Amino acid sequence: MSLVEARDLAKTFDVSPPWLNRVLERKPRQLLHAVDGVSFEIEKGKTLALVGESGCGKSTVARLLVGLYEPTRGSLVFDGQDAHAVFKTAAGSDLRKRIQMIFQDPYASLNPRWTVEAIVGEPLTEHGLITDAAALKQRVGELLISVGLRASDMAKYPHQFSGGQRQRISIARALATEPEFLVCDEPTSALDVSVQAQVLNIMKELQRKRGLTYLFISHNLAVVRHVSDQVGVMYLGRLVELADKHTLFAVPRHPYTRMLLDAIPKMHDTGRARTPVQGEVPNPLDPPEGCAFNPRCPHANARCRAERPVLLDIGGVKIACHAVQEGRIVPESNFVATNA
Amino acid sequence: MSLLQVQDLVVEFPGRRGTVRALDHISFDIAPGEILGVVGESGAGKSLTGAAIIGLLEPPGRIAGGQILLEGQRIDTLDEDAMRHIRGRRIGAIFQDPLTSLNPLYSVGRQLIETIQAHLPVGRAEARRRAIGLLKDTGIPAAEQRIDHYPHQFSGGMRQRVVIALALAAEPKLIVADEPTTALDVSIQAQIITLLKNICRDRGAAVMLITHDMGVIAETCDRVAVMYAGRIAEIGPVHEVINHPAHPYTAGLMAAIPDITVDRDMLYQIDGAMPRPGAIPSGCAFHPRCPRVFDRCKTDRPELMPAGATRAACWLHAEVAA
Numbered sequence: 001m002s003l004v005e006a007r008d009l010a011k012t013f014d015v016s017p018p019w020l021n022r023v024l025e026r027k028p029r030q031l032l033h034a035v036d037g038v039s040f041e042i043e044k045g046k047t048l049a050l051v052g053e054s055g056c057g058k059s060t061v062a063r064l065l066v067g068l069y070e071p072t073r074g075s076l077v078f079d080g081q082d083a084h085a086v087f088k089t090a091a092g093s094d095l096r097k098r099i100q101m102i103f104q105d106p107y108a109s110l111n112p113r114w115t116v117e118a119i120v121g122e123p124l125t126e127h128g129l130i131t132d133a134a135a136l137k138q139r140v141g142e143l144l145i146s147v148g149l150r151a152s153d154m155a156k157y158p159h160q161f162s163g164g165q166r167q168r169i170s171i172a173r174a175l176a177t178e179p180e181f182l183v184c185d186e187p188t189s190a191l192d193v194s195v196q197a198q199v200l201n202i203m204k205e206l207q208r209k210r211g212l213t214y215l216f217i218s219h220n221l222a223v224v225r226h227v228s229d230q231v232g233v234m235y236l237g238r239l240v241e242l243a244d245k246h247t248l249f250a251v252p253r254h255p256y257t258r259m260l261l262d263a264i265p266k267m268h269d270t271g272r273a274r275t276p277v278q279g280e281v282p283n284p285l286d287p288p289e290g291c292a293f294n295p296r297c298p299h300a301n302a303r304c305r306a307e308r309p310v311l312l313d314i315g316g317v318k319i320a321c322h323a324v325q326e327g328r329i330v331p332e333s334n335f336v337a338t339n340a
Numbered sequence: 341m342s343l344l345q346v347q348d349l350v351v352e353f354p355g356r357r358g359t360v361r362a363l364d365h366i367s368f369d370i371a372p373g374e375i376l377g378v379v380g381e382s383g384a385g386k387s388l389t390g391a392a393i394i395g396l397l398e399p400p401g402r403i404a405g406g407q408i409l410l411e412g413q414r415i416d417t418l419d420e421d422a423m424r425h426i427r428g429r430r431i432g433a434i435f436q437d438p439l440t441s442l443n444p445l446y447s448v449g450r451q452l453i454e455t456i457q458a459h460l461p462v463g464r465a466e467a468r469r470r471a472i473g474l475l476k477d478t479g480i481p482a483a484e485q486r487i488d489h490y491p492h493q494f495s496g497g498m499r500q501r502v503v504i505a506l507a508l509a510a511e512p513k514l515i516v517a518d519e520p521t522t523a524l525d526v527s528i529q530a531q532i533i534t535l536l537k538n539i540c541r542d543r544g545a546a547v548m549l550i551t552h553d554m555g556v557i558a559e560t561c562d563r564v565a566v567m568y569a570g571r572i573a574e575i576g577p578v579h580e581v582i583n584h585p586a587h588p589y590t591a592g593l594m595a596a597i598p599d600i601t602v603d604r605d606m607l608y609q610i611d612g613a614m615p616r617p618g619a620i621p622s623g624c625a626f627h628p629r630c631p632r633v634f635d636r637c638k639t640d641r642p643e644l645m646p647a648g649a650t651r652a653a654c655w656l657h658a659e660v661a662a
Binding site: 053054162163164165192193194195196197198200201204219220221222223225226249259260261262263264265266267268278280281 | 381382495497498525526527528529530531533552553554555556558559582583592593594596597598599600601603604605606607608609610611613614
């Protein structure tokens, strides 16, 4: 059974002008559909990666999953219980212990005036797991060692660490309550490649040792290929393709997934000429009619411009695309299949 | 003759606790029309190299040694006024964040026309005609209308196109582009890189492309310089550096990048982190992290020496050189 299940999750933000402006300038209410009906399941011990460009709603999904946002519609089922309902009750604290988050920017997510001991120990004292000072020191030391730092580092302040080390402190803090599910929002995008490799390796190792389940959010498809079991591609608040990693990279079906894969510079293909897909992500306040990708899609027809495709299962892969569903796009192996 | 020659460039930051040497004897050339990539991790000194060339070092940073020659003329000793004429006219600059490179209070047309008229002897009507042409060349749709719009009315990718148009306005021979695509999404990044490459080739402008993204370098550049701790670790043709890296740091860097075409269980990792300026190890700056370190590395600092088809600052290649 899956540990995490998102059922038609949606989050709408009200970005209307103030009431007086609406009345005087006759401006309507404006709603931003940041996440618009996203469903997926993650099995225990597995990693689902969400990819997409800025503004596609992937970070909003992350915040919905840890309970930082209340969903406008839909629900999150964690280990058989409706998480957002439980968060409001007394048992919410127990559930929060089991779901933790790692943020993107290790410079902004650690309090500069706290020692590492206070930062990593806070979840432990906050949840009343450890009250004894000596035991707390002991536990914080263990956590730091588990992410490749030294126990003596706990007396230092965040500014004494490099970016990669700070991200390890964030991971240690997230692991403090022994969670089962970690939501990682672009955990390595602020880091240099050699440091990124260190952090990704440690995350993988921890997953194996502790059976952690990850939701991994990234815009970097190469990183996603490295860490994930399943990949969901998001565009303008919706999932457009959801497949296991090998299928997605070998035979990308949705035109947007293909475009994303094609847009990545290939390392060993120096001087390759290419024709990048034109256009940009549309304004989410004024999304196009029909399929949100239709203005940039080479396969768009009248139906794509009028009717919004739903996520359907086609041969084990979930795809929201009329062209694929009608068989107008023939599955085509990607460059990856030839090299792998 | 080389368009740009950088010889033994040293940049220092005097401070209360002594002087910090941020760039330590950097030398390289750029040929006319060539695209040179400068790659490295944060703090390697790649942006500083770019800033020194365009004369925009932030005080108290200063050039403490070496020289920079543009078409044979020394430009590192010029005063601010003379440098201002070179910047824009002969060296164009593109920075990471397009929003901060543009003045939000002026329409993009006004900024373009002002730049063109500041450097070229043309009338206003001609300058406007050229500005529209530049916007068209950089792929901005409906350039005739867009020219009167303000920066906030453009999206991130479109703004970076405007910045490229601005850098090319006075037809410079060299463009220094510092992380021009880092703030952009991947699909937009591909568009901008293709544009930059094609437009510079069409105009015969050389480019110094500073980035941390090896993929962008692989796809765009003719040659690449890999920087580490304020020095060039390796420099050579892109294809050679990527496929046959001669310096252990380059090799480690290449192996650490997750490859979209290959499934690997664990990534190769270089342990440790780059030293901070002011705390550079003795000998080769990379020796504490180097898997192939030997005695000489700890005491003697290697200069760039021939290593296969590239040049690397690494004692592993010393016998070959001797």
